[in-house]
Amino acid sequence: MANLAQTRSEPAAGPTAAETDAYLRLGLRNRWHPVLPSRFxxxxxxxxxxxxxxxxxxxxxxxxxxxxxxxxxxxxxxxxxxxxxxxxxxxxxxxxxxxxxxxxxxxxxxxxxxxxxxxxxxxxxxxxVKGAIFLWMGDALHPDPAPYTPPPQLQEGAYDAFLSYQEWKTPWRFLYDNNMDPMHGQFLHAQSHSMARGERKAEFAIRATDTGFVFAKTTQKDVNFDWSEWCDAGAIYCRLEIPYPASGGPGGNFGIVFHAVPIDEGSSACFFWRFRKVSGWQRDAWRFLYKTRLEARHFAVLEQDRAIAEGMDADADRAEHLYSHDGGVVRMRNILRAEARAQLKALRAAGLDPLAKSEA
Ligand code: FES
Ligand SMILES: [Fe+2]
The missing domain is CATH 2.102.10.10 (Rieske [2Fe-2S] iron-sulphur domain)
Known part of the structure; x- marks a missing residue:
């Protein structure tokens, strides 16, 4: 498999790649971010x-x-x-x-x-929004919020969703990397109730959307964790779906809308909305099954992700050897870095330097 190089060309002027990464360690500004479940x-x-x-x-x-x-x-x-x-x-x-x-x-x-x-x-x-408090985390040049329309899965209507909130001792970017990496389902979660089936080999392709892109297997669909979507629409988040086995009860695919926001450089607040397209009696069955059986199983799966993410050094992404299955991660990182670099450049042009401030 070919080694997948990340495009990190140094710009002629403006923030360097290292400065941009340092700025991004505290998250991407000028977005709505969930900060806490409403009930807190x-x-x-x-x-x-x-x-x-x-x-x-x-x-x-x-x-x-x-x-x-x-x-x-x-x-x-x-x-x-x-x-x-x-x-x-x-x-x-x-x-x-x-x-x-x-x-x-x-x-x-x-x-x-x-x-x-x-x-x-x-x-x-x-x-x-759907049981969580979102704040507009603008930079000094953008105190006023941009529009944000939550995805259909977080609105009342065709979907029903439960919010799972966790705080993990890991940088926020590793959490998005994990969600834009469908292939780990076939290995890390191979013993789980929803990710035990399918091929252990795959090829992927990227499809652009109005708000980001979908990174999907071309060799397998609706079998396992086969695709993930990156969205940037006033808020940044990932969305994915995994088919349920019959034991998961009636209804459409199981899915996740995922947000992570840094607490600080080394820890993150994670919001997993677990949704299903259900209505009527199927909705009641989903809610009952989720609370009595499925929630505990999902928690066990999530602990596998946590063990990996928290086990990584904070600079684990400094020396990587990526291959084609990391194409979604690379695309997302490039999008985040381009946006962060533009923000940092504008702040500096206005005489503001968030990096200098954080070191003071
Ligand atoms: S009243 Fe708040 S520090 Fe004095
Ligand atoms: Fe996972």
Missing amino acids: VADKPIGIRRMGERIVLWRGPGGAIRAMADRCPHRGAPLSLGRVADDRIACWYHAVEIGADGTVLCVPGEPGCSLEGKRLVKTFPARE
Whole structure:
């Protein structure tokens, strides 16, 4: 099998390949990213880290998600340790109050102080999709969100989906590599209930789509994990389908919509929506079977992926020897790098350098 070289030509000007990769270690900006299952956020503030940033979340009137930098503008205490009331958050340290739009509303220790009325805390546009909170993670040049229409599998209608959320100690890019690599199903998951059948050899082809591409076996279809799709449509994600055996009950193929967002450079938050095209009684059967039998099996399969991903060194992709089955991974990496390089170049042109900032 021919060795598959990755196209990494150094640009004449602008960020180098190494700088682009360093920038990408904290994820791709200017996209909607899921950050947490909806059920994790209630009336109390909760602090998380995503793409290296500390973020506090809470629910305002009517349950609307509020999200802002988890850093008090006074002396930097975590706002997530504070208290929420009347759609404002009060820092625990000296009780400075911040409104939902990031404005300092009150400095109790010094009423009328110049902080009051200033918008000093960065906020994040938020929305909820199929049981998860998505935030717009824009860069400094793109604070306003781009449109994002969730795929049909995450909308009400023909599909039914369960969300599985996990945090893995591995860089986010390895997780997307794993999802754009259908061939591992035939080996790593060979003992599973849904990936035990089919050929151990395959050829692949890439088909472009409006939002990315499909990487699919040309030698086998609807037998095993035979294709995966890369999508970039306001949010980045993968989508795949695997046929179920008869023991999986009635309905269409089993499928996954997958997102990963970096927590930091070495760990990631993973969102697996496990879906099936079902309606009526088949939908009820799917929901019952999933909860009583299938969820545990999928969890066991996922643990195999986790063992591989967490077992890899953080720079495992520094020296690889790829072959044609890695064509989807290569295409995706090239897309991500081109986009990241453009972002980094624009930020630098505006006098902003996120790499310099992270080293400060
Ligand atoms: S650090 Fe938050 S009020 Fe002082
Ligand atoms: Fe897998």
